[in-house]
Amino acid sequence: MAELFLYISLFLIWFMLFYHMFLMQGGYLHYLKHPDQKKEWDKNPGPMPTFSVLIPAHNEEMVIEKTLDSMVAMKYPKDKFEVIVINDNSSDNTGAICDSYAEKYPYIKVLHTKPPNGGKGKSGALNQGLKVSTGEVIAVYDADNTPEPEAAYNLAIGLNNDEKAGAVVGKFRVLNANKNLLTRLINVETLTFQWLAQAGRWFWFKMTTIPGTNFAIRRSILEELGGWDEKALSEDTELSFRVYNLGYHIRFFPAAITWEQEPENLKVWWKQRTRWARGNEYVIGKYLMEFSKLENKKIGxxxxYFMFTYILFFGGILISHTIFVTNLFVDLNLTIGIVSYVLLLTGFLLFVTEVLLALSMEKGQLTVKNFFVVLLMYFTYSQLWVILVVYATFLETKRVLFKQEVKWYKTQRFKQGETKEAVKAALTAEERRREGRVNK
Structure with missing residues (x-):
């Protein structure tokens, strides 16, 4: 019996490894192709739509100023640009800081929310912001983000040049990547996710998951969908499925770049990632139950992918680990022998190859230091994810069985140092040329 379970777990693990190899090929092909797409769209960007940026902010005094500075620096026609900060029941100086920017810049507006409508989490804050926004296009940035000056422009031309795109998703980079080992591991994780899962799925299937930040969606779609699901902890993934169901695709356009802060200690990381895992499991359960009613079966x-990742793949790893550890103390009479070690080593080499390929697509990331981070990542960070998913599954199962209320965890922020060089660097000659055209 133990050997049967071991074979099942190996099948699940290797199925996902091969699928990731397939996705990474697509990600690399998109990496080669997208600069030409960007050049083509720059030649004919189309008329800039009215553009509303929603920034949900709950107790964000530590980071909100730099986020608003990046909005001021955004190279978008200011007569078509508005920024709405939803000061969501903050108890610190977030509201006062935002009000000071609103006094200086007429395109920045502040919406102060209080219970019972405020303080319910990100989805609720975004729905409140949507009500007072006016743009044809709605973009979302988290309060710890510093998007690059052309981010809004790039999101807009993506929608202008792709009528079938319900939303356009940009790329995010880790602002505090070099802070410590944890942030280095997160940096590797995010780059791999974007070039493997996001770019790969876009290239092969024209599907990309809306992230929590740095994306733009057509207002008409949001209104048709009724805004964000306030029961979802991963409101971005849940929204993606509803956009697919309307028959639109979601485009990954890495020319639109933002920099965001990531957790700098394990406690904050654990709480944030647990929310993500629980949120994605909520989406899996919701759409499995409703699958027969969905109009666009491509959602399947x-x-x-999400079901395999959070249930089958992690389940396979958990079974494999359990059998391996048990066999150290109790002879399970396994006959697979040396084959299991060969598969383990090969899987490790595939993991390293995929991650290094993703790092090679970002300037300055394929370094000796990051090579050793990747080696360490397999045995530490990746294994920690297995434990986290088990814990998140337990919490989500308990919530469903006992009909518990969903509670939103707001990620703790850390005091920022100087903004990333890439964010605050002087405009290049090409950017200056483009600025004269875009800001007209």
């Missing part, structure tokens, strides 16, 4: 591809 992404539903299968």
């Amino acid at each position: 591809l992404d539903l299968f």
Whole structure:
């Protein structure tokens, strides 16, 4: 019996490894292709739509100023640009800081929310902001983000040049990547996710998951969908499925770049990632139950991907680990022998190869230091994810069984140092040329 379970777990693990190899090929092909797409769209960007940026902010005094500075620096026609900060029941100086920017810049507006409508979490804050926004296009940035000056422009031309795109998703980079080992591991994780899962799925299937930040969606779609699901902890993933169901695709356009702060200690990371895992499991459960009612069955591809990742793949790893540890103390009479070690080593080499390929697509990331970070990542960070998913599954199962209320965890922020060089660098000659055109 133990050997049967071991074979099942190996099948699940290797199925996902091969699928990731397939996705990474697509990600690399998109990496080669997208600069030409960007050049083509720059030649004919189309008329800039009215553009509303929503920034949900709950107790964000530590980071909100730099976020608003980046909005001021955004190279978008200011007569078509508005920034709405939803000061969501903050108890610190977030509201006062935002009000001071609103007094200086007429395109920055502040919406102060209080209970019972305020303080319910990100989805609720975004729905409140949507009500007072006016743009044809709605973009979302988290309060710890410093998007690059052309981010809004790039998101807009993505929608202008792709009528079938319900939303356009940009790329995010880790602002505090070099802070400590944890942030280095997160940096590797985010780059791999974007070039493997986001770019790969876009290239092969024209599907990309809306992230929590740095994306733009057509207002008409949001209004048709009724805004964000306030029961979802991963409101971004849940929204993606509903956009797919309307028959639109979600485009990954890495020319739109933002820099965001990541957790700098394990406690904050654990709480944030647990929310993500629980949120994605909520989406899996919701759309598995409603699958027969969905109009666009292509959603099944992404539903299968999320289900395999959070249930089958992690389940396979957990079974494999359990059998391995048990066999150290109790002879399970396994006959697979040396084959299991060969598969383990090969899987490790595939993991390292995929991650290094993703790092090679970002300037300055394929370094000797990051090579050793990747080696360490397999045995530490990746294994920690297995434990986290088990814990998140327990919490989500308990919530469903006992009909508990969903509680939103707001990620703790850390005091920022100087803004990333890439964010605050002087405009290049090409950017200056483009600025004269875009800001007209």
